[in-house]
Amino acid sequence: MGKTLVEKIFESHRVDTPSEGTHVLRLDAVFCHEITTPIAINDLVSRGMDRVFDPSKIKAVIDHVTPAKDSKTAEQGKIMRDWARRHGIADFFDIGRNGVCHALFPEKGFARPGYTIIMGDSHTCTHGAFGAFAAGVGTTDLEVGILKGVCAFRTPKTMKIHITGTLREGVYAKDVILAVIGKIGVNGATNRVIEFTGEVVDSMTMDSRMTLSNMAVEAGATSGIVYPDMTTVEYLWQFIQDEYASKEEALKDYSRWVSDPDADYEEVVDIDVRTLEPMVTFGYKPDQVKPVREMEGTSVDQVYIGSCTNGRIEDLRVAADVLKGRKISDSVRGIVSPATPEIFRKAMDEGIIKVFMDSGFVVTNPTCGACLGMSNGVLAEGEVCASTTNRNFNGRMGKGGMVHLMSPATAAATAITGKIVNSGIFKG
């Protein structure tokens, strides 16, 4: 019997099996942000164990609430800053260099094929788009990761989601992943790793693959993995060109990190996207999904474009294409948050920021803030937000608020009409 990609990664990183079915893995990277890390730092300090296993493998950012909104968030930032300094963590991203962790860290080349990565953040599954085993963990796992460079996982099981067909115009990776979650449910991949395969995934950019992998956790998955290919190599080339003589050589090396043809999958789900329409969530669970067509006419108070799901340059380009030369509805507050400074800069250079501002959007600095109702766009009771983020949970963007998840194209079109609508009406 062959092995799945995640079985190969486990095999190459296992340092202990404390009991049957539990594997302690050596970590290639530990990512940290200011919401879940400060308590780990304080706990290490109080135990007299204020150490880090390897400062070069720890990457840290202040991204959830930045700039600080009050004394408490200022304190969280301070704890991170002081800790990064005293341990010589060179890859620490503070104001001016900071962005949404799952957009920033890939952009810096920190996620690589075959890596093991943890972070105290459930959307760490995003980095699986590079053929890595990347998993969200809690603060205690993070704390041990920081201290010892290891983390324990149960035996991974893999679910393959094989996506075929061709996406129609106006349909994007976000629509695909919403359709997948709608099909398998919020508990459909719990304790499993999802492998996204098929011609649709093969032809996707890294930005789109990250959108897919990002929402794997909304189906309960530990990680959402895509096999590395030439698209991966091209994305990483600036960081790896000293390691390999050519891109072909890098690809040859990375091709270790795919599943064997006779690997054992717990489940295989085939998705044909030929007839897929733009999708949107209703209700309070991300598997409550229907075609935008069926939700048309639903009024919204706010449109948010950003986050680790859809705040990358490709997303901003798509939204700007819809918005160009148009104004958003008077009844809508439009907010766009480019996910990293580099994305922000590109969007400026390409004239995208101007399109957003001309249409009536406010452009905020890179931050996670609004997505989880912490800052920069919190909803009032009874308000509705059309959002490119990943969670529509009750209270997620503000107590008593309702969130409809959708693609950047649908969000931009919705901003113009003030009601949920397909982006197709603004084409041509």
Next chain:
Amino acid sequence: MKSFKGKVLFLDRSDINTDEIIPAKYLTEITKEALRPFLLEDLKMEGFDPGRDISGKAVIITRSNFGCGSSREHAPWALEVNGINLVIAEDFARIFRQNMYNCGMMALELPGETIDRLFREYAGKDVEIEADIEKGILAVRSGEASEEIPFSLEKFDRDLVASEGWVGFADSRY
């Protein structure tokens, strides 16, 4: 070892997420104790009133996929500072489940039919449960009625409960 004994809070819904258990706006707290008043504040469930229903409870019995969503360990901490160290469900979201054991708490899985029966026979009543980890038995008492329900705990989970969490276990071993 923590205590796994006391009155039961029944939460008759699947997919209760960690945003419902502790909303993100409280994640700016840097002590566990500060989370205490806000447990289950945003839980969307008919008839549930956190102010009335949580007090005095030490065990939660719920349905499936409890703790899905965000990785925040603030969810187990909010339970812990309210005196709840044991959650019993059909199954759990992976990160929440691991977070519970990493804190020396227990997330116990029972078959769906057992959970169904517990809801049928005991929900709405005054019920007490005590977990005996050595014997692998849950002792259930309600008025005159009592019963014992077997459970199994993986060795690693048992070790974490005994070491009161993963930091102690990992520090002695790696």
